[in-house]
Amino acid sequence: MKALRRLFDFHGGVKPESGKSMSTTSPIRPVPLPARLVVPLGQSAGDAAIPLVSVGQKVLKGERIGGANGKVSAAVHAPTSGTVVEIGTATMPHPSGLAAPAISIEPDGLDRWADLEPVNLRATPADQLRDLARDAGLVGLGGAVFPTHLKLHPGREGHTHTLIINGAECEPYITCDDLLMRERAAGVVRGAAIMRELLQADHVVVGIEDNKPEAIAAMQAAAAQAGTGVEVVAIPTRYPAGGAKQLIRVLTGIEVPYGERSTDYGVQCFNVGTAYALHQAFDQGIPLLSRVVTVSGNVERPGNYEVLIGTPMEHVVALAGPRPDSNRYIMGGPMMGLAMPRLDVPVVKATNAILVGSPTLFAPPPPEQACIRCGECARACPADLQPFELYWFSRARNFGKAQEYNLFDCIECGCCAYVCPSHIPLVDYYRFAKSEIWAREREKAAADQARERFEFRNFRQEREKEEKAAKLAAKAAETHAKLGEGAAPAPAAEDDPKKALIAAALARAKAQKDAVTPKNTEGLSAETRAEIADIDKRRAEAGLTGATAAGEAAPPAPDDKPAATTRDA
Amino acid sequence: MIHSPFIRKPASVQQVMFTVLLALVPGIAAYVWQIGAGILVNLAIATVTALAAEALMLRIRGRPVGLSLGDLSAVVTAWLVALCFPSIVPWWLTVLGVLVAIVPAKHLYGGLGQNPFNPAMAAYCTMIVAYPALMSQWPPVGELGFAAQLDLILGGARDLDAITAATPLDALRTGLRMEGANVATLLEQNRTAFGVLGGRGWEWVALGYLAGGLFLLARGVITWHMPAAFIAALAVISGAFWLAHPEQFAPPLFHLASGGAMLGAFFIVTDPVSGATTPRGKLLFAAGVALVAYLIRNFGAYPEGIAFAVLLMNMCVPLVDMKTQPRVFGHRGEKS
Structure with missing residues (x-):
């Protein structure tokens, strides 16, 4: 057995109340089929998929209904069997409330599978495996939904030093990765092993925050049983330890700068959910049709649900029993999540949680006061920035200076706004400054x-x-x-x-x-x-x-x- | 619609300011115990003046009066002004001082968070230049009852020799001007005035400020950088002079325990608004204040130099901050 891995520290971070325990008491629950599934075509960080079906066409569960469009894109699939009833646009789960292309399917209730073809890993060349990952619709399930196949390349040197599997799950309230690791550890470890092959990785490390002892134990047991040399490491609980860059820093000591790829530093990082999805896609032939979603907050029965992609959020939230005073819905965690304009939007691959808020939970902050330069934000910033300086510059529309002070290194984790005694919505100022700079660059x-x-x-x-x-x-x-x-x-x-x-x-x-x-x-x-x-x-x-x-x-x-x-x- | 983050640490400016006020209590208690209750009257006058001036300025500037008045920042300024003035100054001097701190030093620059100079120190400097005599009359330790102090504050006749005493810093300074004077003998001869560390009675007040300062550190309201750098720099420079010429320069402990050193180290240089903000910048800033303060104490025209030192260093803050930006995550020291 190897000596304990040396862990590194990252600057700043915060320790908000975790709010996790309420949604970990029961196992992952199934969700009954909704009346209609709306599968957005753009579910990766890249280009939207191209529809492969036509209105009125019968589709089977797992059938590809949208093909990857170019390199940075991933496929989408029919989450159940039924009829394509519409190929148009639908409101997306985004604060803007904008609509985007989507395919609507009316389930036939039979849940009939398409032919599933497990992949023969030994006999298939790596390039083809990556194409298969793309066609299985695999994207990063931590929330960034970057197409997985693009990350399954070994770096310039033909091999990866360390493959990191991210089970940190540092956002408060979210427990979908926790439950996934508790219940499906073997699949996660198997997925990690496949990733290791494709990346030619020397080491595989699973990083899990130490507030999830059950998940750590389950993963350690699964890793030992698989005997593939997957190392499961407990890391100190501190938001945002689960940010890819922070986790890489904690586990390897390497700092990947803004705008650069971790591959060039010999490291690659995937979410545990992505590893599990890869295992399903390759070992069972099941493309990415569903994911585990935490429903928590102001609900009677907080918990985790296995949700088909395209299921309306209201359908899932109803199962958890939202309390009558609920007035706010967030996709993702309370630190970085997105406020939903309405609840009839579909669950997508990026939906790790739906949090229900009330006038007291996830409430708007008290009125903004003057910045007293107390520096709390700088002490909390995991990117070692001086957030208050960025705030002054953004506020003054001094965007050049903001960039000089490395505005774009900001990962919008929200730590600064979380600690600010003046209740300044700091991240909003950075988003504003960034978008203004982008707009100006486009104009220029x-x-x-x-x-x-x-x-x-x-x-x-x-x-x-x-x-x-x-x-x-x-x-x-x-x-x-x-x-x-x-x-x-x-x-x-x-x-x-x-x-x-x-x-x-x-x-x-x-x-x-x-x-x-x-x-x-x-x-x-x-x-x-x-x-x-x-x-x-x-x-x-x-x-x-x-x-x-x-x-x-x-x-x-x-x-x-x-x-x-x-x-x- | 609100955006992330949707949760916030229960913290507020009001809480921060209240903690600072709380941290001043041990020092004030020691003040009352050793020097007299006159300081309480001054604190009250300062507080009322500050709140009135703050409300007026907020109104003139069209800002929400209730919200900003409730942040207690004006009260903190008021207390610091009262504590750094001699506690037997006439009431109108306190009022004037607080007005200088709140009106020009704070609001004319844009209010809370915008003032480039420490308001309390701006008030002190203005007043010591405008009323050097009154600002140098400190109450003798344990000789002036509350009634007498109150009388002086309310404008009673001042028989200077009888009612005031030189501060230890002043006494040492004057003493050293005499032919053949020597620090060791001066301290020895005036044990009653100088106390064990740096002024009988005042030592306790300094200890009170130290205790309050440690409380602020424990509560995370201030970081260690400023007090540590201030104390270390003052100790190092006074130690160097003392070691070189022990007959002419007082030992480090004397400098640390007398005058406004402890109040300065924990409550004055640590003002976040007018001070440096980066970790290295804080060290530089506080050390700079200590250095300049020491030079003024020994070679300048005033017995205490912290106030001037703070204002001088306040001017350097933009440069200090600019040149001491910390390394950003993932950047490899391309910036100094």
Whole structure:
């Protein structure tokens, strides 16, 4: 037996009341089939899947109904057998309440399976296995839903030093990973073993917060039984120890910087749920159709449910018995979860929990007070940032300074806002600053493109002018030659090209002048033109104008009459 | 719609300020016990003035009066002003001092959280420059009853020699100016005035502040950086001078126990609003205050230099913070 693994520390973090015990008293419960399942096509961090079925088509449980669209995408499947009743859009489980493409299925109640094909791991090449993972709809079930197959590549060196299986589950109230590990430890360990093969990992470590002794014991037993050298490690309970970067730091001491991939540091990290889903997909041929969801908070029967993807949240919440004063629903944990605009949205692969709030539970914070720079936030920040500085900069719209102080290293874990004695919604300020910066970058990119096009147009027109002048000069020279003034052919020939050159220069000057002279819409600045182009583009996208494609509408229309006329004159 | 996080630690500015007030109680108790109850009158005058000024300024600035008045920050400022002024100053001096702290030093810069200078220290500096005599008249230890103190506070006639005493720092400073004076003999001769550590009676007050400061540390309201750096820096620099010329410079313990050293270490330099915020910045800031304070005590025109030192270091805070940003997770020391 190896010596105990040395654990590392990460800065900051908080220890909120866990609220976990209420949902761990009973095993994972099944959920009766809802009347309708709405399966969103975009359930990975990448592009939405392409529908593979048509309305009215009968589908079987586990049948692929949406295919991966490109590299960063994953498939979606029919969670039960039934009929495709609609391929359209549905409200997504997101605070925006926006709709996105989804396939609606009316279950036939028979739950008939499609043919399941377990994968022969030995006989299948690794590349094909990754494709199979993609087609099984595997995404990170910790909540980030990044397509799993993209992470199953060994790093640059052809092997991974440490494969980390994330069972930390640091968010308060959520216990779906806890219950999964307690009840299905063998499957999780098996999934980890498959991942190890694909990653060529030297070590496999399962990190579990030490407030889950049952899960740790179950996983240790399963690991010992499997004998695959999977190490199960209890880590100190401190939010956000379950953040991938924090867990990697705790278990290996490696800090993966913002914007870089852990693979390049020899580490890869997967959620326990993802490992279990991989085991199901490869060993049993069952694609990702359901997941464990914690329903907790202001409910009579908090617990964990095995929920089919696409089940309306209200259907699941009803089983847990929400109390009458419930007025708030959160997908995910109380630290990083998303407030749901309504409850008829579907459970998706990212739904690890549905928390029910009341006027006293998960209530809005007291009114915001002045920041006294007490530094509590800086002491709580796991990214070692100075959150109050970022707050001042964001508030002042001093975005450059905010970036200089590493705004984008913020993981929005919420620790700073959690501890703030002034009740400042700090994370909201960072989200605001980030989105403003993104918007500005997009605008700048559009303006740059517009400027490039504008400059190229000028260049082209100038070139045409010169070509025309040259042609004229040549013609003039020809005429001179024809007239046969043999005595002084040279000076005339010299004279004419000179004239042509002067004419060309005049034309150029005029063109430049035209370019800067305001002339209704023709002489607008590149930015304004970009803006107009942008508006046209949006119109085009909204279907307001038929033919105006974005590219054509961009800056100067090639045949702007007045300008051309003056130049030709 | 509200966004994550949906849970919050039960903490508030009011709670933080209340804890600071609570932490001042041991020092105040020692003050009353050793020096006299006059300080209580001054504390009351300061508190009322501060609340009135704060309410007025909030109203003028169009801010929610109730919410901000309830944060107790004005009361903390008031108490600190009262505690760093001599406890027998006439009432109007306290009122003026508090007004300086609240109106220009705090609200004219934008109110709570915006003031670049420590309000209490701004008040102290303004008043010691404007009323140097009154601001130097400290009550003699154990010789002035409450009635006498009250009379002075309310504007009674001042027979200076009879009613006031030089503080130990002042006494030592004046004593050393005499021909052939020597620290050791001065301390020895005036044991009654200087006490064991740094001023009879005042030692207890300093111990009270120390106790309160440790309470603040235990409650996590302040971090160890500032008090530790302040005390260490003061000890090191006074120790160096003392070791080099023991006849001219007082020992470190004397410096730590006298004047506003303990109040400064735990309650003044630790003001989060006007002080440095990064861990290394805090160390630099507090050490800087101690260094400048020591230099003023020994070579400047005033017997106590903490207030000026704090204001000077307040000016350096933006630079100190900028240059001491901690390493961000995953970054490899590309920033100093």
